[in-house]
Amino acid sequence: MSVDRRENALQWDFWIDRGGTFTDVIGCAPDGGLHPLKLLSENSEAYEDAAIEGIRRILGVARGETLPSAAIGTVRMGTT
Template identity: 60%
Template sequence: MAGKWDFWIDRGGTFTDVIGRDPEGKLHPHKLLSENPGAYDDAAIQGIRDVLGISPQEPIPPQSVDAIKMGTTVATNALLERKGDRVLLLITKGFRDALKIAYQARPDIFAKEIILPEQLYERVIEIDERVRADGTVEMELDPGRARPAIEQARKDGIDAVAIVFMHAWKFSAHEIQMEELCREIGFGQ
């Protein structure tokens, strides 16, 4: 595309690498810190600014950019290194172990010692609610019943919550109600 730049960005936990290809096809590599709070909010955007020679006060002219492609290992690294936020799991009552059991895959079916993978959540609260596979509500949700346990989890320093209710793909209102309660209690994610 005549007159336009292409950018490829790899955002890692420590550094962000930016490769810009100018309209003539010349490559311009640039490396910067992924986190530099005093200097910029977003490393990828700052990297594009640096390559284009644009100051932080100027907008990046969209007509000068054809494509931006970005990849990151930040989330994968956080999972592998177990460095993410502490997580609370809210799940339909009776399904506390559903994620732990998963597919019941066992490489050695006759093993006497079964080593299960470590879960991403730290605490589980079962929620009284039930939705059938067709979306019919079998048991209405009362968000207030779970409030004390959720508040305690927040007080204990758990920062994130995952809400997993059966058949929420068909009827999401219960998950939405719990999300609202969790935000009210102070969960940001």
């Protein structure tokens, strides 16, 4: 599945649903490809914040490295 990209054509967009148990992160690549990821909302031994960790994993950025803000168009987050 992909999305027709007209805006932010060179950037990733992220849609995040943070729930009590799981956080779902969907990354929409510049080419329109969708990259879903599900993480535990709380996992202090592995990461501090599930939403940031999801973005990090989808972009392939190692922990400790700065997220490339120029590569991110939008981040939309809701909670359930």
